[in-house]
Amino acid sequence: MKKNHVYTLTLAATLLAVTGSVAADQKLAQQKSCLSCHQIDRKVIGPAYKDVANRYKGDDGAEARLAEKIQKGGKGNWGTIPMPPNGSVSPEEAATLAKWVLSL
Numbered sequence: 001m002k003k004n005h006v007y008t009l010t011l012a013a014t015l016l017a018v019t020g021s022v023a024a025d026q027k028l029a030q031q032k033s034c035l036s037c038h039q040i041d042r043k044v045i046g047p048a049y050k051d052v053a054n055r056y057k058g059d060d061g062a063e064a065r066l067a068e069k070i071q072k073g074g075k076g077n078w079g080t081i082p083m084p085p086n087g088s089v090s091p092e093e094a095a096t097l098a099k100w101v102l103s104l
């Protein structure tokens with residue numbers, strides 16, 4: 001009985017951690033001004049993040065490549081407008097953001 005209770009608590013904590021981290025990733029994108037050029041499900045200046053996730057589905061190297069582009073900028077993949085380098089983004093944050101975009 002007692003064991004079950006602990007299990008339920010652990011499960012609840014895990015669920016909270018998972019949903020909490022998705023919200024945290026979106027908040028990071030907001031803090032780093034990504035969302036002034038990108039929306040999750042529609043193109044603005046940059047591509048919709050869902051379109052990015054669809055394009056690289058099943059591509060194992062995509063996360064690392066996108067993380068680098070998030071930091072250094074990129075051009076020619078989605079149109080004629082380039083993405084400028086995002087200088088305030090650390091390598092860890094870029095990896096987190098790349099993972100988040102690909103999960104959408």
Ligand code: HEC
Nearest residue numbers: 032034037045046074075076077078079081082083086097
């Ligand atoms: C000034 C506008 C602008 C800002 C700010 C911006 N982006 Fe972009 N982003 C773009 C444009 C434009 C493209 C398309 C570039 C291309 O065609 O290769 C793009 C492309 C991307 C791609 C796809 C790259 C590829 O090669 O397919 C990702 C992922 C991305 N942005 C994430 C981010 C993240 C995360 C941030 C915040 C740290 C961010 N962007 C900030 C304009 C922006």
